[in-house]
Amino acid sequence: MVSPVTVVKSEGPKLVPFFKATCVYFVLWLPSASPSWFSALIKCLPIFSLWLFLLAHGLGFLLAHPSASRIFAGLVFSAVGDAFLIWQDQGYFVHGLLMFVVTHVLYTWAFGMRPLALRLGLGMAALSCLCYAILYPYLSGPFTYLVGGYVALIAFMGWRALAGVRPGGTPWRWTELAAGAGAMLFIVSDMTLALNKFCFPVPYSRVVIMATYYAAQMLIALSAVESRDQDGGKRD
Template sequence: MMRNRLIKSVGPKLLPFLLSSIVYFALQPQKWEPSPYRIFFKCLPIVSLCFFVLSYYFSIKKRYSSLILFGLILSCVGDACLIYCENFFIHGLLFFAMAHLTYIIAFGVSPAKWSVLCVCGFLGLSIYLFMLPGLQNEMIFLGGLYILLILIMAWRAVARLQVFEKMWTWTKICATVGAILFCISDFVLAVNKFRFPVPYHQEIIMGTYYTAQLGLALSVVELSSRGDENTTQVCSKKKEN
């Protein structure tokens, strides 16, 4: 019953995103010269997700929805900058860094889950040391800062999942998968740009990126908020018993 409600509520709203994503991969505008048309087709799926999030804007998760929406908008601007990579790569990097900061604020600081932070910290240091030989000038600092922010974002997404406490919901899973896929997308982009060519890098980068943003957008769905409250109440009653 719940699944049917979910499909009927969410499915039609995601059609613009799905169709625009199919059009993007069919036309392959990443192979075109930088132009407004290329910006349009690259950003259209994210713009579609912005409207999807707006449809849940007045739910009881309004603050969370607002932050996710703002993160999507910042990402969209970052996408446009990266099309003109030679001149605006750092600008795009900074817009995506602000998007990750927005997602971090949305996910909050509780629960901490220090073990997850340790794993993310180890991965972040390893990735930075791996990328360091290819970084020059300001990218030595900016690259490290970006890695720090995106892995903090992944930490906060994974930490709030609370699998072992049985307080997870499908929207938290969507946010977690989205955060992890975002890390994979950016890692492949960085390796291809600063270390060595990655086969089919455009398909991998954009496929994981669009799916990542879809997961983050799905985490605002209003139906989940009732599930969150019910899950919390069940866990509280178990503790009391």
């Protein structure tokens, strides 16, 4: 297993643009009440930086590793979804939601279905039911079904990401730890967003949503560096 120190030394410099772009977003803190193409650009900059992070490993790397290329494609759809959500109050929330549906499908595909970790899957299913039960009384119309499907999908993605973190026996790989942590942070981010939008105001919601979201995307991008395998994105 590659040591964390080695990871920091090799991958840290490639993530500098991401950290700078994230700082720009939080320093400018453009008001969400005044959406513009500039605010969309600033919001998407950290994700663009993660594109560059993966491309820094070479186009050949992405082409040779299906799981890495799927994560890269997921980041592309994430950026489109982020742009749509800038104008969510103008009727583009569903557009953004659908872009993130594609993102989670791609991430799930990248993480693969081995090992199955059925008990973990049942636990994630229970967690998704709990989250949906909290949201359900506040939902109406198409959102009753859209949000339900989205909650199930992101829980499924989280299951496949966490399945690689196997307790005992097999040594953990840092990429699998990154994938699992990234997936859980994504769930925290999206659940906070849903609570704030549909249920009740969440204190410091924007800070929580964006901080966990950017951290989640960084960790998932980092998990692509040491590909799980070179044939279909499935774990050994």
